[in-house]
Amino acid sequence: MAARIEKALETAEKYVQENKKTVAIAAGVTSAALLATYAYRRAKTAVPARGPYTVDTLPTDAYDAVIVGAGPSGAVCAYYLSRGAAKVALLEKESFPRDKYCGDAVCTPAIRILEDMGVLQELIANNEAHFADAGGFVSPSGTSYIGVSKKKLGQAACCAVKRINLDVRVAKNAARAGADLKENFEVSGATFDKATGLWTVTSVSGTVVRGRVLVCADGATSRLATKLGYCTEPPKGVCTRAFIEGGTHNTNFDGVCFYPRWSLPGYAAIFRHPNDELNFCYYLIPCGKDGYCGDVKESDLARLHNDAIKYDPFISKSIGPNAKIERMRAASLRLGGQGLKTSYDDHLLIIGDAAGHIDPYTGEGIHTAMMGGKAAAETILAMRQTGDFSARSTRQYESKWRALYGHDFWMSKAFAEVVYRCPILLDAVASEMQRKGDAMMAKWAEIMTNMQPKTYFLRPHVAIPLGIAVLREFIDQKILGTKKDNYQMLPKDK
Numbered sequence: 001m002a003a004r005i006e007k008a009l010e011t012a013e014k015y016v017q018e019n020k021k022t023v024a025i026a027a028g029v030t031s032a033a034l035l036a037t038y039a040y041r042r043a044k045t046a047v048p049a050r051g052p053y054t055v056d057t058l059p060t061d062a063y064d065a066v067i068v069g070a071g072p073s074g075a076v077c078a079y080y081l082s083r084g085a086a087k088v089a090l091l092e093k094e095s096f097p098r099d100k101y102c103g104d105a106v107c108t109p110a111i112r113i114l115e116d117m118g119v120l121q122e123l124i125a126n127n128e129a130h131f132a133d134a135g136g137f138v139s140p141s142g143t144s145y146i147g148v149s150k151k152k153l154g155q156a157a158c159c160a161v162k163r164i165n166l167d168v169r170v171a172k173n174a175a176r177a178g179a180d181l182k183e184n185f186e187v188s189g190a191t192f193d194k195a196t197g198l199w200t201v202t203s204v205s206g207t208v209v210r211g212r213v214l215v216c217a218d219g220a221t222s223r224l225a226t227k228l229g230y231c232t233e234p235p236k237g238v239c240t241r242a243f244i245e246g247g248t249h250n251t252n253f254d255g256v257c258f259y260p261r262w263s264l265p266g267y268a269a270i271f272r273h274p275n276d277e278l279n280f281c282y283y284l285i286p287c288g289k290d291g292y293c294g295d296v297k298e299s300d301l302a303r304l305h306n307d308a309i310k311y312d313p314f315i316s317k318s319i320g321p322n323a324k325i326e327r328m329r330a331a332s333l334r335l336g337g338q339g340l341k342t343s344y345d346d347h348l349l350i351i352g353d354a355a356g357h358i359d360p361y362t363g364e365g366i367h368t369a370m371m372g373g374k375a376a377a378e379t380i381l382a383m384r385q386t387g388d389f390s391a392r393s394t395r396q397y398e399s400k401w402r403a404l405y406g407h408d409f410w411m412s413k414a415f416a417e418v419v420y421r422c423p424i425l426l427d428a429v430a431s432e433m434q435r436k437g438d439a440m441m442a443k444w445a446e447i448m449t450n451m452q453p454k455t456y457f458l459r460p461h462v463a464i465p466l467g468i469a470v471l472r473e474f475i476d477q478k479i480l481g482t483k484k485d486n487y488q489m490l491p492k493d494k
């Protein structure tokens with residue numbers, strides 16, 4: 001082998017010696033092409049040096065940015081803008097504290113932002129965050145693994161915080177940093193005046209706010225982005241939520257995902273809150289035929305949610321017969337940028353759920369909302385320095401969110417399709433967890449909570465063992481028949 005390599009190197013060396021001129025030309029052309037690509041990218045992403053709207057051109061009654069929606073995306077954006085000394089109006093139709101239907105699982109990138117804002121410390125001090133350790137999943141054939149991940153990861157992969165607690169703290173923190181938080185301000189429309197470079201944002205009661213940049217952060221239905229023509233279709237995903245009273249259930253883990261095969265790639269999840277309370281959610285993820293989430297539709301959601309609590313062999317066992325469960329609530333999921341023509345334009349940015357910044361496989365969007373909100377703030381602060389708020393500058397935001405998390409959306413979408421068509425993949429992962437224990441579970445948790453991108457699955461040290469595990473599972477299930485399907489609904493009590 002060594003001799004063969006030696007020989008190949010010798011041949012290459014000989015070729016270079018004999019074709020010095022050709023090799024020099026090829027090297028020159030390659031370098032020139034690389035340089036041209038670099039220069040083109042720099043030119044495309046560079047913020048122009050000067051624009052007409054310097055800080056002193058802002059009328060005293062106007063804001064540098066008007067943010068519509070004070071959820072995680074809008075409030076984080078407002079916080080970082082205020083910290084950068086920009087003048088911000090944060091408009092919210094509800095008054096805080098307000099509820100938001102959610103699974104409440106806050107992933108690592110969001111935890112880091114909350115810590116930087118000082119909000120995490122407040123949540124911990126008030127016993128409003130539960131950090132996950134014991135967790136795992138139940139695969140479509142009923143193979144399950146529940147282990148602990150904190151020790152292997154050196155930190156909790158996520159924590160659960162009720163949105164009624166999280167959102168008020170983030171929004172009030174933005175206000176403390178200087179943002180002008182206007183509650184009960186339901187925006188009905190916005191118009192842009194090219195001559196002054198200012199937006200006029202109007203509330204349903206007729207109040208008006210003016211600003212240089214409009215930030216749409218009004219959630220998955222994206223009413224404002226739709227009205228302005230940037231969003232062209234309603235969200236296609238949907239999810240339920242029901243809180244379960246502490247001390248009334250049988251759950252002893254912090255977070256488990258259940259993958260009943262009839263609703264793949266969707267899944268159900270139970271997350272533990274402080275005070276032993278639980279959050280039960282059922283996510284339907286768009287996949288396969290248009291209008292469908294695998295083999296089911298939005299109209300199946302209530303049945304799936306209620307049947308799971310009563311008849312699912314794993315979920316009903318975890319919840320138990322005496323659980324006090326809140327009535328089912330549901331809200332939309334706009335995943336992977338679905339329905340958006342763009343996330344930026346002249347003097348305009350669209351962030352969070354309004355831009356469809358939710359992971360297309362997990363349905364998680366708190367962390368992407370916060371990361372996108374921060375990226376939008378950085379972009380606006382840079383534009384404030386240069387005075388150029390045209391699309392040439394606002395597209396910096398798009399480059400930032402793509403680099404942070406958007407680059408992974410295609411892989412998440414592909415993964416959802418694979419899981420829908422080949423559930424054996426999840427069975428193989430669960431079996432592999434049973435074989436390898438918490439090390440494997442921690443790796444999975446890292447990917448599912450966005451500590452690692454989904455493209456991590458493509459790395460050889462992950463892809464090769466996973467391929468072998470799928471092959472092993474296939475042999476066990478389909479050839480030897482040594483593994484039976486354990487995921488059968490319990491008989492209905494009629």
Ligand SMILES: Cc1cc2nc3c(=O)[nH]c(=O)nc-3n(C[C@H](O)[C@H](O)[C@H](O)COP(=O)(O)OP(=O)(O)OC[C@H]3O[C@@H](n4cnc5c(N)ncnc54)[C@H](O)[C@@H]3O)c2cc1C
Pocket residue numbers: 068069070071072073074091092093094100101102103104105106107185186187188217218219220223238239240241281330331332333351352353354357358363364365366367369
């Ligand atoms: C049931 C369910 C479960 C989920 N589970 C998880 C999970 O476990 N983990 C996770 O990371 N993500 C989860 N998500 C996604 C997560 O909830 C969102 O990604 C996140 O809330 C996005 O934040 P946002 O600020 O962009 O939008 P939102 O949180 O929706 O905030 C938008 C804000 O805009 C306000 N608003 C709307 N219209 C107007 C208007 N006209 N004028 C003024 N204000 C307006 C709203 O009142 C709201 O406060 C779940 C979603 C659902 C539906």
